[in-house]
Amino acid sequence: MTSEGWGAGPVEPISQHYIVCGGNALAHRLAHELVEHYDVPVVVLVPDRLRDHAPRIEQLEGVAAVVEYGSVTEEALRAVRVEAARGIAFVDGTDQENIHAALSAQGRNPGIRIVLRMFNQRLGANIERLLSNGTALSGSATAAPAFADAALSRPNSVQVGDRFLHIAYDDDIRSDRLCVVADRIDRQDLGRIRLLPDQEGDAASFIRLAGEFGDDGPIHSGAEARRAAGTGAGAPTGGIAALQTLRGDPAVRIPWWRRLRWRLLDTLRFFTSVRLRVVLITALAAVLLAFGLLWHLNGNFAWTLYSALLDLAGAAQPDRPGDAAGAGTGGSWQRVAQVVITFCGITFAPVATAIAVEVLASGRRGQPRNPGVGTRDHVVVVGLGNVGTRVVSRLHGLGVPVVGLESDPQARGVSAARALGVPVVVDDGPLHEQLRRARLKHSRAVVAVSGDDATNLEAALEARAVRPDVRVVLRLFDDSFASHVYATLDNAASRSTSYLAAPAFAAALMGRxxxxxxxxxxxxxxxxxxxxxxxxxxxxxxxxxxxxxxxxxxxxxxxxxxxxxxxxxxxxxxxxxxxxxxxxxxxxxxxxxxxxxxxxxxx
Incomplete structure (x- = not known):
């Protein structure tokens, strides 16, 4: 591999190669994917060889050249010899920058295969019509379902026709599985996993499994397999994974009455401040007590309701001196109750006015909502970048309560969450305080998908410090780091956005x-x-x-x-x-x- 300075092209003339434009994690994974699995010559165009993943890209064996340019300009495309390349992938920069670069590349090489990363998938579909041999993909959209499904402990699925394919493990594997996709899984050492093991046709694997676990029986879990084999708990025997189909996308079942309760409490929180809620709750409690007293004294529910409503409206008819006992409202306790109801009714009018002024005049509708007091069983998404935005959208679409957490008020996901009505904690203070405001104690899972592995691990550890049993899903780039997480944290899952997206980008670059x-x-x-x-x-x-x-x-x-x-x-x-x-x-x-x-x- 050769590494060139700013403005320099590959040392030796090169052709029939593939170009990766970008210095981020996806560019790193994509370059590795192309040289390791496709064995094709690769040239990488990075914006800065000293930042992000550029130093690691330079260390990849098999990369023909690394060229540094601040942006993908006509000069940069000439430097990487785009006119002689077979394909080019734009996986960094904004949507607008990638579109401009893709059209420039097509102008210099009309037959080149083009793959560009686009966050706006609708725009990407329209751009594909302008490219004679190109496709637009979203790395975050490819990876987000895996994060969302991991948070809900539900199988990640891919739709094929009218079926949904998913991975099942151990005892969840059915006899109608399509194929075994992994065996010898050791959850403490994921390097021992064997994905889609070689076999002599479909029958060989099933014959072997039948010999181990019994004809037509369920595939045993790792623990059961160890017991059957007479080995101890420390043996390296692991589980098995298989590919199965579902007739429908697995739904998240949340009772309607719980959703209604969340909605009512959140609506109350949105339209009122703490002081107004105290006034309203106190007045309502007083009205209910007075109503109960009137009903007890009179024994007639219909008359009591009628009288209480008139009192709330300020239309009570007071007793006059000299009236006989029992006339009019009658009785001292009944008079006290009606006075209480009347004064509470008078209180409701200015409170309603204050609510209207606060909502309409203060501009609160333009700000993201804070988590409401009724937020329960929700998922806290830490980091509202591209991936976090997709995860929030997917969870919201499934009907799962979700709360975003972001330190940058200008992040893409903040405005997206506001449009969806999703509450967001925007704060750059201590992480544990942000998680507290996100009502972590009442959450079902925490998904940490910021762009930094250390921040994501910190979020997971802070969450576990507050709730030891909460499920955590982390976005981690480093594989060894992720293996340690699996080995030390229970009820945890790790995903890599670039690892999930890079194979799809590489296949698309090859026309698959x-x-x-x-x-x-x-x-x-x-x-x-x-x-x-x-x-x-x-x-x-x-x-x-x-x-x-x-x-x-x-x-x-x-x-x-x-x-x-x-x-x-x-x-x-x-x-x-x-x-x-x-x-x-x-x-x-x-x-x-x-x-x-x-x-x-x-x-």
Whole structure:
């Protein structure tokens, strides 16, 4: 690898290479993905070789060159020889900057494959029409479902046709599983995991499992397997993961009455301050006590209600001196009760006016809401950047109460949360104080997705200090760091945004369509759909050909004569694919890369 100074291009002329523009975590993972799994020449264009992930990118084996330019200009594109490149990915900068750079690259090389990272997916879909050979992806949108689902302890799923694919573990694995995707999982040492192990066809794995655990029986958990094998608790035997289908996206079931209670309490909190609530609650309590006294003395509920409503409106008819006992309101205690109700009714009018003035005149509608006193069973999202914004939106769409926590009032997610009506704590004070204001004691999970591993770990530890049993989900880049988290924290999950998104970006750069990614702890399983087009190396291959290279399992086939029908567990392993056929596969990163090489070379 060569590293060049500002304004310099690759030392040696290079062609048929791939260019990665950016110095962030996604650029780092993408460059690593291309050189390790696709074995293609890669040139990386970084804005500053001393900042962010640029120093680590320079250390990657197999990267042809690292070039430094402050922005992706025409001069920078010439320096990385875009006119001779096969593909280019823009994974840093704003949406506007990436669009401008993509159009410039297409102008210099009309046939180049372009992949650009876009936060605004709607805009990205429209930009794709301007690119002759390009696609727009959102790294945060790719990764956010895994974070949200981990917070809810629900399976992360990818929709394929009318089914949802998800990963099941140990005793949750059913007999109708599509395939085993991992065995030998040691939760204390995730480096021992074996994702989509090599096998001699589908039957071999099931025969082996049947021999270990019994015919047609459930796959045992790691603990049960150790007992069956007579090994101790310290043995390295782990669990098993399998790919299964659901008939519908798993819903988050929250009783309607709890949602109604949250809404009522939050509405009261939004429209009133603490002092106004004290006045209202005191007056309401006095009215109820007086109403109860009147009802007790008169014994007629209808008359009592009628009289109390008139008193609240200030329309009571007072007794006059000389009236006989029992006339009019009658009785001293009844008179006292009616006076209390009347004065409370007089109080409600100015309080209602004060509420209207506070809401309409103070401009509070333009500010993000603080968490209400009724906020319960919510998810606290720490960090409202691109990923945090997506996580908040997904949780809100599922009907789960969510509270955002952000130190920068100008962060993208603050305005997005305000538009959704999601409460946000905006403060740069101590983290434990921010978590307290986010009502951590009543939360169901904390999702720490800021851009800094140390900050995310701090948020998890602070949360555990307040609530030892709260579920924590962390965004961590470093794999060894994440392994230590798994080993020391219970009820915790770790995800890497770049690790989840990079395989999809790499596959898109190679012209493959990735439907989604599934997490097996820190490992990634790709669900992709391949199309057998004229000139493609896929034509003529059968299911056995696709799977024998390792790291690939065929899940379903859509034949050209019936493209709307997904034929799951396609039984014919010898039928050669014809033009127009489409194949849905589950693949590891290396498996999809090997398959891509086969299809590109045509054999």
């Amino acid at each position: 369509e990735v439907l989604g990614t599934l997490s097996v702890f820190r490992h990634v399983l790709l669900i992709a759909e391949l199309s057998a087009e004229l000139g493609s190396g896929l034509i003529g291959l059968n299911r056995h050909d696709l799977e024998e290279r390792g790291g690939v399992r065929v899940l379903a086939v859509r034949l050209a004569r019936s493209p709307q029908v997904y034929q799951w567990r396609y039984a014919d392993r010898t039928r050669a694919l014809e033009p127009g056929d489409r194949v849905v596969v589950a693949a590891t990163r290396s498996g999809l890369a090997r398959l891509n090489t086969t299809l590109t070379t045509g054999g």
